[in-house]
Amino acid sequence: MTREQHIVIDAVEPSLGCGRYPVKRIVGEPCRVRATIFRDGPDAIRAAVTWWRDGGEARNEAPLEPVNPGLDRWEGQFPLEENGRYRFSLVAWTDPYATWVDELRRRVEGGSTDIPSALVEGAKLLEAAAARGPGADGARLSSVGRDLRRPGLAPGQAYAAASAADVVDLMRRLQARDDAVTSDPLEVVADRPRARVGAWYELFPRSQSPDPSRGGTLRDAEARLDDLHDLGFDVVYLPPVHPIGFTHRKGRNNALHAGPTDPGSPWAVGNQHGGHEAIEPSLGTVADFERFCRRAHTLGMEVALDLAVQCSPDHPWVHDHPEWFYRRPDGTIKYAENPPKKYEDIHPLNFDCDARAALWKEMRRLFQVWIDRGVTLFRVDNPHTKPVRFWRWLIEDIQARHPEVLFLAEAFTRPPMMKELARIGFTQSYTYFTWRNGKRELVDYLTELTQSGMQEYFRPNFFANTPDILHEYLQRGDRPAFKVRLTLAATLSPSYGIYSGFELCENVAVRAGSEEYLDSEKYEVRHRDWRAPGNIRDYVRLVNRIRRDHPALQEFTNLRFLPTDSEHILCYAKATADRADVVIVSVNLDPFAAHECMVRVPLEELGLPSGGRFVAHDLVSDQRWGWNSFNYVRLDPAIEPAHIIAVER
């Protein structure tokens, strides 16, 4: 007889959007699960987590243990051994034998009179389980069952036999789970570590020429990889490298009309030389691109490519696939606009068109083409202007074959859409970090990112600058401001990036009040002296080395802000779970003046002897101080605006 279901499994964690979305984890780390599990009546229950690879058959199981019996809270974990998607559910069932053994103990201790009858009930449970057990196990249970039926068996002996560890264990395994309840499956994405940790460097290949008389090529960019590797970067990230349209091409500083030699914007994709699959001839060939990727891989670096899903009026699709675009009443293809603004050098694609099935498949093919050429990360331009379900389909489809491929969403829009893009599969996301420069707003924003629940699925990539964003803070604050923002980006978030020129402290805007660069690389070729005086290359190299040396900085949710008595000095600590690595960062957010404060360090929390002292080793100045729970900090931007302190015991 199957028994009625009695057990309730509730509040399962981790779970996102009632199971509609996967949570994100890192392969090699365990996935901890928790749930509230209970039943009517006093019977003992058992619970376990079962997990399997998405689509796979093999089921595994690990037990859950009660962690807070007063609240019926259970906990367990399972390993994420492969890069890819997992599903898990929780299962719970009644354990009649454990219930019976506990009652028997109380009967014996209480000197009950009806023990013989109870023993027969136990024997029946043992015999039922024995029938399901292989030879030796079954035999063992049957023999205990026989003992319990033996007339005149002393209660104490009976309990000893029934509660023998091996018997209890066998019964746990062999008893029928005839009232088992299983929770709905939930999904977990096990990404490779690069999904969480990486230092990104963005560059325009066309500006990498060492020769001022010509534009740069992919070969020139390849030649810079050793230097970027030396600076400690993990990811080289390229804007679109495709042929650039001529029709309505933008001139320098976004002029409406381009001069004869203006190279145009890489985001106006496509001309007679090809579209999203092709490479701008002046940059080189597909072979050059593949060489570039191979060289990067040889140095232990990866290549990220910006994929902008839009076309110039000269893109081959405009001729071959007019059905993929929006049309005007007169039949002509629509350019992008935000009335009254027009972007005539860009044709948006119509993801609603009748032929969308073909368009979606073609987009998928394009991503595959670049994966085959060596790209392992895609920075997607404006994903929030295309249907979310398109991205979900695309990312799940590609990661089913290439779980190692990661997607970064460049969606500067309202929070719900940014969160949704992360929930449906984007590995990482651009953030508002660029616009968070004050102490309060940094604390509030980082607290939301690390503690509001977003940490289950939204992985920030903190860019200190981008080709589109030169924040006023950098424009005004000069060199100290660049060091401040680099320190914050690189130590607050395990993933961070800079766009080339940052290390030279380039800070001139096209006009007052604008975040656009003067003579922006988006519209022209730049030639730079990478050793120009005033550069902060050494500081960049130092910070990237510190990030590598200190696992505490390779996590995100371990961020903890420390109280200070200064509105200018931001102080925070990060520690590994085992407290073996503890880093304390202090940053003076004011690039113009020195400030001082007292910093309170929560010793116990950081695994330090309470009331004890420790050696604070500032990895920036290489000084060492004796610190305790309350410490003096002075930061002069003219010297160094930050301490990055390693705790030494």
Next chain:
Amino acid sequence: MTREQHIVIDAVEPSLGCGRYPVKRIVGEPCRVRATIFRDGPDAIRAAVTWWRDGGEARNEAPLEPVNPGLDRWEGQFPLEENGRYRFSLVAWTDPYATWVDELRRRVEGGSTDIPSALVEGAKLLEAAAARGPGADGARLSSVGRDLRRPGLAPGQAYAAASAADVVDLMRRLQARDDAVTSDPLEVVADRPRARVGAWYELFPRSQSPDPSRGGTLRDAEARLDDLHDLGFDVVYLPPVHPIGFTHRKGRNNALHAGPTDPGSPWAVGNQHGGHEAIEPSLGTVADFERFCRRAHTLGMEVALDLAVQCSPDHPWVHDHPEWFYRRPDGTIKYAENPPKKYEDIHPLNFDCDARAALWKEMRRLFQVWIDRGVTLFRVDNPHTKPVRFWRWLIEDIQARHPEVLFLAEAFTRPPMMKELARIGFTQSYTYFTWRNGKRELVDYLTELTQSGMQEYFRPNFFANTPDILHEYLQRGDRPAFKVRLTLAATLSPSYGIYSGFELCENVAVRAGSEEYLDSEKYEVRHRDWRAPGNIRDYVRLVNRIRRDHPALQEFTNLRFLPTDSEHILCYAKATADRADVVIVSVNLDPFAAHECMVRVPLEELGLPSGGRFVAHDLVSDQRWGWNSFNYVRLDPAIEPAHIIAVER
């Protein structure tokens, strides 16, 4: 062509357990709904809530409006006009016309050159909608469409015609919702007001005899209804009234063996005179019970019955349906036990038995029998020892025919099960209130009940005492303690109750350290002098009248604690949404000594002029004081331990 789905509907409220459970509301009140709704791109969207009666066909719709555009938050509401279950979902779709009108405005203001083309696009939208519109509406839209196609139409005129209020409104109604997204249906139970508000009085009919020489009857109980009505009670609540078993009948003060005249415990249900359907002969007849109910109804009161799902060894089912019980190996039927404790006067029912289908149906029939006799509320004894799914089935089944019937769960167990019973359908629940006597624990517990999310489904019924619980606070604190607990129960929670004897301040326990009454009515007949000196009848009557006069006290989630500088004085305010009724309660929790404090009153929050004064009318002492935002309170338990202040302007 259907368009791709673009819209995301997220974080819908109210929703409980991902839609697995209904939320609770009161008929006649609107059900407010909120959600986060957004789409890719800049297009305008519309949203609405649709609702229908559970099982019903008719769909209604009301618009949602954006309440926080920066977070894409939308809000709306629908009326709950009938007592019963409702379902609702949210629907959202793109509004191409609104998008187009807004773009047209910007084109016109920006002096665009391509307005004629834009006007044709608008005309097409108008004509498509016109095709779906009845005569006049369709004609109106077509004519505007024609206007827009008129050569040489001035941009300003075109915009004026296109944005005319009636046209925009018609388009909202007639445009195809061809990318509409609908959220999963969610459930709402619209209970009648008694589900939230009521003063309960529990009595044993057998103790209502005015003649000390005999036990009481239902007729005697009926005779007391006028007095209870005069005291202001809404619900008369009876322990089981069924025949009581003789086998292993319990004697006075829970003695293992009953004397010949001992009446036994009403919870040992059933003997040769019948079971759960029958009435204990010494109490009277079914006709008497029906009279009792009718009289109560005539007085505007209701009758609650305690239904205990268990049997005495003499219950007819033991003979007629042995298959519904647990059996020992020797075939005999099992009594209840919690080893080594035995409850031989009780046989639990086996809800797992093979014949459970019949057992469940019989239980349902029994509830129906008592409903037909006039019972409108059931207090269910120990529901947490029976399968949750049984209760869900039973309550949904009965309320489908009798939505007016309410269920009170008497489950004193761990929080998850108490919450689950409320989520699956119990209208009200017993709580830990009886054991919360200190200031901190009262504030913490009430904050959880009113603000943690429990308020969506868990309706507390605060009992100041029960036949099983005479708290030490009452045993020690004497008369002031009874007034304190009555005030707290009656003003903190809209539903509260006392068990008879409370108004006489009965406070003698069977032994030190026990919460059981001495000479408990559970095991014997009691005779009381309802006018005995020291009774607090007048205070009970006063408090119940205040509850009726002040709608602020008929709500629960409007509770707000006010800061005081005393650990003994608990102070809280309740206000109606319109602030027309504001009540401020101050209670001295120390029954032994007078205490004083300053109380801070949040004037604005309570709708009082900030910095202004108001008249505080203490309804207990009938005194009036001039109060402002910071006031002196002194409470002497020897006089009155509480102020119940009505704010007068």
